[in-house]
Amino acid sequence: MYQRVLLKLSGEFLAGEGGTGIAPEATENLAREIKAAREASGVELSIVIGAGNLWRGTRNGASMDATTADYMGMLATVMNAMALQDALERQGCPTRVMTAIQMSQVAEPYIRRRAVRHLEKGRIVIFGGGTGNPFFTTDTTATLRALEIGAQVVLMAKSHVDGVYDSDPRKNPDATRFDTLTHRDVVDRGLEVMDMTAITLCMDKHLPLVVFDIFEPSNLQRLLAGERVGTLITS
Numbered sequence: 001m002y003q004r005v006l007l008k009l010s011g012e013f014l015a016g017e018g019g020t021g022i023a024p025e026a027t028e029n030l031a032r033e034i035k036a037a038r039e040a041s042g043v044e045l046s047i048v049i050g051a052g053n054l055w056r057g058t059r060n061g062a063s064m065d066a067t068t069a070d071y072m073g074m075l076a077t078v079m080n081a082m083a084l085q086d087a088l089e090r091q092g093c094p095t096r097v098m099t100a101i102q103m104s105q106v107a108e109p110y111i112r113r114r115a116v117r118h119l120e121k122g123r124i125v126i127f128g129g130g131t132g133n134p135f136f137t138t139d140t141t142a143t144l145r146a147l148e149i150g151a152q153v154v155l156m157a158k159s160h161v162d163g164v165y166d167s168d169p170r171k172n173p174d175a176t177r178f179d180t181l182t183h184r185d186v187v188d189r190g191l192e193v194m195d196m197t198a199i200t201l202c203m204d205k206h207l208p209l210v211v212f213d214i215f216e217p218s219n220l221q222r223l224l225a226g227e228r229v230g231t232l233i234t235s
């Protein structure tokens, strides 16, 4: 059983049809799954959410200065964090957003010890603003924060994909799913789990990952209850 985990969500999970923006219904459904899993398990839960639904660095701002485009991406993660907080709190889940870029009128600054204290008090902590540095991703943020707060695992939530496959299961019907992998396997085979900076950090620090489908009802709950779900990646 896990005591403390970090859940990595893609920004797109908040989007409606078309994959962009923040759709209230999608956000509420996600919050409902998270609340149910949190309450059933009692596991201390922290969350990092991306911003692919709103802005993704130079992929959206190709003609822009790369650092500016990335800072915009970091700000966009704060909007997603606030939307998720709002949905969780309307369902009665105490939540704190902590940001890597100071904006104290909006959310608390990220302070490691304070984050841990919130978790101990049973609050869900959502880390907004990425790492606070351009040229990184929210996958790296998830890894970094998990290591800092002593989370036992990073839960990499995927949309309608139930783990890691040897090729894209949406394109190749013969793709086979892995139950377990090592970080080294992921790096050597170039498997799509998280970006290279993030996976090598997990490998260096022996931080386990679980890749699972958060859109399969109750999957997160089963995972937090200690069941084997998705693909487990360890050293």
Ligand code: UDP
Pocket (backbone or CB within 6 Å): 009, 010, 011, 012, 049, 050, 051, 052, 053, 055, 056, 057, 058, 069, 070, 071, 072, 073, 074, 077, 129, 130, 131, 132, 133, 134, 135, 136, 137, 138, 139, 140, 141
């Ligand atoms: N970003 C950044 N530094 C970080 C985290 C994120 O510059 O530490 C920016 C980067 O531009 C990235 C965007 O924020 O493209 C959104 O994050 P990401 O692409 O990881 O979101 P996801 O794909 O998980 O929705």
